[in-house]
Amino acid sequence: MVEQRQIGLGDRAAIGHPNPENKHGELSKRILIEPQKKSKLTEAIGAIPYRLALAGGWIDQPFVSRHNPNPPGSMVVVSLQPTFRFMDRSGFATGTRDVARKIWKDLLPEGEPMTLVRELYRAENEGKPEPSGSQDMVGLIYPGVSRLDYDFKANGGVFPTHMESLNAASITQWLEQVLHLLSVAPRPEDYNPLGEKNLDPSWISRLGQTGKDCFDAILRMDANALGVSFNDCMKCWERILPNTVFHPSLPVPLKPLLSAYQAQYSGAMYSGCGGGYLIVASERPVPGSFKVDIRITENVGKRRAETLPQHAKP
DSSP states (O other): OOEEEEEOTTSOOOOOOBOTTOTTOOBOSOBOOOOOOOOHHHHHHOSSOEEEEOTTTTTTSHHHHTTOSSOOEEEEEEEEOSSSOOOTTSSSOHHHHHHHHHHTTTSOOOBOHHHHHHHHHHHHHTTOSSOOOHHHHHHHHSOSEEEEEEOTTSGGGSSOSEEEEEOOHHHHHHHHHHEEEEEEEOOOTTOOTTSSOOOOHHHHHHHHHHHHHHHHHHHHTOHHHHHHHHHHHHHHHHHHOGGGTOOTTOSSOHHHHHHHHHHHSSEEEEEETTEEEEEEEOSSOOTTOBOOOBOOOSOOOSOOOOOOOTTOOO
């Protein structure tokens, strides 16, 4: 079962209208897609949103979540407006986005969001021995900031069992101010982050906790706690999947750069395995960095719940 709770906090929020057939007063399960006007920029880079992953990444992969002794484990994704062309192979789900642009003709369709997630998951991963995680699809389709909870016992860990989303303008605008992105380098085409796996249950449990801590910090608008969740997430990556940070094919020594920014600011993490961008949490300016534009909608809905069969096929 997937349950999603929508938190509006009196500001702009995403999705839905009350469903008169729902006894619990929950909101209906349709995302209303706002009309997307194509500018010259969107004609060049596409109108489909991008996805930013924050703390907890890799817990969406069943080979990781199956070893979690304290499920569910969580991670945080943020849907971004396509105001900038992010580098390929840099942790922004550009491969998933390319598939979405192809099958949906570069426009998000209306429909039940988790159904769209499953459709996109199948389109990208069919026949792949190492499928991309469903957090890529969720981050493109669901607006705002979402915490995704994964439990291997439900859906084989492929899809989240519970979601909470933030679409309050006060929170997303704060997050835009404290996130600073620095270009590092895309991962090499022949790079494989899964060459070494240390699937220690205690570290996997800790990884899943970083996603919860990250989401709670955003909800409280606490930049220091947000940075701590970033730092803890990177410690987990280094321990569980060392090649995400250390690999002979990587063009930039990632660890020294990461450590320098973690020492100077509230916290920092990489946008994906092998580098990509450095995401710094700070209430102070970060020289050379740029900001992101978080995608939220004007449709008001304070609470939203969603259910899916736990053992449905991807």
